[in-house]
Amino acid sequence: MLEAATAEFGEHGYEAASVRAIARRAGVDPALVHHYFEGKSALVAEVVEVPLRPDRLVRDALDGPVDELGARLVRAVLSAWDSAGVRPAAVAALRSAIGQGPVARMLREFLRREIMHRIASRLGDDDRADAELRAELAASQIVGVIMVRYVLAFEPAASVSIDELVARVGPAVQWHLTGRPPGT
Amino acid sequence: MLEAATAEFGEHGYEAASVRAIARRAGVDPALVHHYFEGKSALVAEVVEVPLRPDRLVRDALDGPVDELGARLVRAVLSAWDSAGVRPAAVAALRSAIGQGPVARMLREFLRREIMHRIASRLGDDDRADAELRAELAASQIVGVIMVRYVLAFEPAASVSIDELVARVGPAVQWHLTGRPPGT
Incomplete structure (x- = not known):
């Protein structure tokens, strides 16, 4: 099969x-x-033999108030990637998604449909095109942190705690999701 | 040579x-x-045969007031990547940086030294370790936009104007750079 x-x-x-x-x-x-x-x-x-299910992670994180969604998404994704059993396969899957050819195309469609669309739907906007863009920008911030922390492994970003990153990156993700600075 | x-x-x-x-x-x-x-x-x-010089782009963007640095960085990087003559080679260089082996290691050190360190220095903080982390988080947001717009090519992020992205992503980058929401 x-x-x-x-x-x-x-x-x-x-x-x-x-x-x-x-x-x-x-x-x-x-x-x-x-x-x-x-x-x-x-x-x-x-x-793709990836031991994490990004769609399931995101589905779980979507469950809860929208005004804390940024922090929940950052925590869910980083907690999964921080696991030593997950990381090598997750990095390999990311490399595949970035590559060329049918596997890359499949992974991109998968991410777009099972993650971007779900996040955009959760935002419950009338302006669906804008919600799609905001979901993608929120994802861009999370993908960027994955790149810097796990793939490029820049220090200190690779070593700081998840709590620290949730506190610093969560508000930026939240800003993208809602289109306005958190707390306003 | x-x-x-x-x-x-x-x-x-x-x-x-x-x-x-x-x-x-x-x-x-x-x-x-x-x-x-x-x-x-x-x-x-x-x-690496890349027709853009990320260190030069960033050096130029660093020239100007720190409170508009986020917007200048986003505009400089996206304007370079938007050029049709640059993009394929830039995507290839990004794939190399993400890969394994000596070229990847060299590119990562190059990015860290010529970009992260320069941005962190420009922030002119007493707390240098924190400035390094903030520079990396600012870079994470920019790398993430590159991934979503040029590599994964998600729509609508791949098609919106640079002005739109500067307006939406610039504040998030600025927040990381200074450690507080823009305008506060």
């Missing part, structure tokens, strides 16, 4: 691939795919 | 490599290296 998923995502991308087509390719019933995997996003996590 | 520079940076990294050692390796006089290249940072730009 994983081979079939890899091939299907590679040919059609994340959005157009379907569990049904993956099952057909693997010669199994779609119900069997659903029995083993929760859905398309779970298949992506298996295909 | 470029071959010698590549080998020297690869073996010793950016900080420890010297123009003198590169000249020795190339079998030329150090004055000749200086005649063709302005210094180590110019050699890096040649070695």
Whole structure:
């Protein structure tokens, strides 16, 4: 099934691939795919062998008041990346997303659909295009911290505590999410 | 000379490599290296064949009042990356910096020394360690926008104007630089 998923995502991308087509390719019933995997996003996590599920992290962080969402997102993402068992595979997945070719395209669609769209929806704005942009800018701040802390490993950013980063980066993320400085 | 520079940076990294050692390796006089290249940072730009000079961009942006530094940095970096002649090579250089091996190590040291340190120094703080962290967080926001706009190419972030991004991202960068919300 994983081979079939890899091939299907590679040919059609994340959005157009379907569990049904993956099952057909693997010669199994779609119900069997659903029995083993929760859905398309779970298949992506298996295909790229990443031990964290960014969509699940974000879904959990979205649960709670919007005016603390920035801090929750920063804490959830950094707590996951800080785990020694997760980091090498997470860095590898990030490198894949940045690369060229079908895996990169699949990962980008996955991130856009399962993360950006979900955050934008949670903002509950009338101006959906603006909410999408704000979600992307919030994500840009979080991706940037991941780059500086875990990939480029600049000091002191690589060594300060998560609490410190939540206190410093959370407000910037929050500003992007709501479009105004926190507390105003 | 470029071959010698590549080998020297690869073996010793950016900080420890010297123009003198590169000249020795190339079998030329150090004055000749200086005649063709302005210094180590110019050699890096040649070695990775990147048509923009991030150190020069940042040096220019540092020139001016600190309370508008965030906006100037965002505008300078995005204006450079927006140029069609620059982007493919810049994306390639970013991929190299994220990768593994000696080129990645050299690029990271280069970024840290020629960009982070310069920004931190410009902040003119007594608390130098904190200024370094703030410079890195400011850089994280800018790197994140580069990732979302040029590498992951998420829409609408990939298509909005530079003015729009300066208005939205500049304040977040400024907040990191000074450690307090802009205008306070």
